[in-house]
Structures are given as C-alpha cells and as structure tokens.
Amino acid sequence: MSAALHRPEPVLRHRAQPVDQNVPPAQAAAWLCEGRSLILTDRFRTGLDILTALRVKLEDPGEDAEYVAKRAFREAFQSASKRLLAPVVGRKVALPDAPRAGFLAELYPDHADFALPVEDAKVLSSAWDWYEQGVHFPVLGYRVHPFYGAYIPARMEHLELFGTWLAKYKGARNRAIDVGTGTGVLALQMAKAGFQQVLATDINPNAIESVARQLRRLPTAPAIELQRADLLGAQRGPLDLIVSNPPWMKGEVGRTLDLAMYFQDGFFERFYDQALERLAPGGRVVFVFSNIIELSQPDVPHPIQTELDRGRFTLVEKLTRRVKPLRRRTREKVEIWELAVV
Ligand SMILES: C[S@@+](CC[C@H](N)C(=O)[O-])C[C@H]1O[C@@H](n2cnc3c(N)ncnc32)[C@H](O)[C@@H]1O
Secondary structure, eight states, rough: OOOOOOOOOBBSSSSOEEEEEEOOOHHHHHHHHHHOOOOEESOOHHHHHHHHHHHHHTTTTOOOOHHHHHHHHHHHHHHHTTTTEEETTEEEEEEEEEEETTTTHHOTTTSSEEEEEHHHHHHHHHHHHHHOOOEEEETTTTOOOOOTTTOOOOHHHHHHEEEEHHHHSSOOOOOEEEESSSSSSHHHHHHHHHOEEEEEEEHHOOOHHHHHHHHHHHHSSSOOEEEEEEEEEESSOOEEEEEEEOOOOEEOOOSHHHHHHOTTTTTTHHHHHHHHHHHEEEEEEEEEEEEEHHHHHHOOOOTTHHHHHHHHHEEEEEEEEOOOOOOSOOOOOEEEEEEEEE
C-alpha cells in the first residue's frame, strides 16, 4: 500500500479536557466553539450527542438549503468538531461502543496509539462499511468496493446516460482514458465495452488505491492502467476517447473529497490543452456533466460551452436526462457532452 494515501491526521499530542456523559452536550458544544479541545472518556455515543448539540448550536441549515449556506455551516462545523477527540489504542477506537473502523489498521502503520477527531472516526467507520459491503452498479452488473477517501457517486443516472452513449459509439476502441476515475466506474464501463487499453488517472491517491484493489477483486481484471496524476497524466500515445466526469461546480477545495466536487480556475483550460495534444485523429472528448452549475452558480462561465465558443472543438452530440430527486424536487439534469476537434 502506498505511504502517500490521504488519511485523517492522527493527533499525537494534545492537552484535551476529558468529557463524559455527565457533561451536558450543549455545554460541551459551546466549549468546542470557544476553541477548547475535549477527549471522550466513556462512550462513543457521548461524542455523537455532542456533535448533534454542535449542529444545533451552529444552526445546521439542512440538506435542502442553498449551497452557500450549507458550505458556511460545514466550514464552521468542521473547525469546531475537529477539537472533539476519541482515543485510539492499538489502532482501535478505545471506547466500548465505538463502531468498527478497519481502515485504522490499514492507514496508520506508523502509529498504534493516538487520538482522532470523533467526526473522522465516524467517517472512517462508515467508509469501512461501504468498502466491506460494496456498492452495486447496475451499469457494471457487480459491486464496487470503494476505498476510504475515493469519491462514491450519489446517483446512477449519469452513469446510465454514459452507458447509453457508449452503446452507440462507433469510433475506434484502441485506447481510452478516464480522467478523474474515482472508484473507476467509467473506466470499468469502457473496458466492458471492449476498449483494448484503458488508462485511468486521478489526482487523489486513494482513488487509485481503490481501483487497484477493485481490479484485484475481479475474477478477470480488465486492461486498466492506473496513474496517480494531474488530469491526463503522462503521454502514452494517441487516445481515441478522453472521458471525464469532472467536478461539476466551481469552489474552494479543503478536504480531499472536495476535489471531486469543485474545480478551480485553470482546471478546464489545462484539460482542453492536454486533450488537444493527445487526441487521435477522429477522437472524441466526452464529459459526464450536469446542469447544476447553471442552476446554482449562474455567474460562473460554463466550462464546456465557453470552450465550444472558443472554436477549437465542436459539439457532436449532447444527451440530457432528468434525475430522480434524492430528497426534494429538483430541476437537475445529467448530461453527456461529446466534443470533436474542429
Ligand atoms: C466527480 S468525481 C468522478 C469520479 C468517477 N469518474 C465517477 O464518475 O464516479 C471527479 C474525480 O476527479 C478527480 N480529480 C479532481 N481534480 C483532478 C485533477 N486535477 N486530475 C485528476 N483527477 C482529478 C477527483 O479526485 C475525483 O475522483
């Protein structure tokens, strides 16, 4: 396993104040907001109660709120909650009711005893559940087991729409690339569709680890070459198909997983420049995208339309499909944009 994997930072030294269920959660939440560090001494449940009180204190706007409000809350919550610690002894959370987090044993070969923010312990534990159970992808017909820190798609419609596009694709199937592969689903779809060689890159090393482990799980590993790299990575000859499900919105990147959601200035410009250098004659660039940027960030120039207006690429086809609401009604649509060089 690569030493460079992202993991929650272990807290090796602290002067945190011990807390247990005798401290009212609202009091503990207020201390966290004042900047005090706390460490649980009795149960994991005490920590969850304090986090709930913290959400109330910071006025969680809820999942249906606007992006800006949700983001402001998340930043305040992350900053305060990281001061609420759980003890880790022998790479296990040393509280009797703590959920299992097998990634502790995998991600901390260098430390056995330390402390971790309760919120991080929670995330590690639910990531372990996803990893063990896997996520069924109907477009692949099997379960994918995401490693900690790799992006897991929240919905399937965009992958189905890419499958629809791929089924109609008539071009060459020598070499394709999945830029920003995450858990590898688009690369696996292309391998399943008969591409002889599929490259898959991601800037997040945990994504590359995730796909490497998935390939080892499959009875016959498809010909997918992995590269931890920025965008298209190292030159490997001309590409018939450059596919990417890039971040769909513009924004600041704090945590590793933000890289999956938010692009920053220059991301798409560098992408197009690299694509122009690498595309085989008659090749295609295919984006799996969404209208969420038009709905929630109308002032941000559209990263695909802006490039089309520049005249270096032409739009061959655009497919769109409504998505089923996850919670409330939505005007969101997923999209496939197929571009060819002019
Ligand atoms: C929306 S996710 C898509 C993941 C996967 N392809 C899928 O469809 O489920 C975007 C992915 O792009 C990766 N990414 C972001 N910036 C990148 C960059 N500069 N170079 C390579 N990958 C990047 C993220 O780490 C993330 O895995």
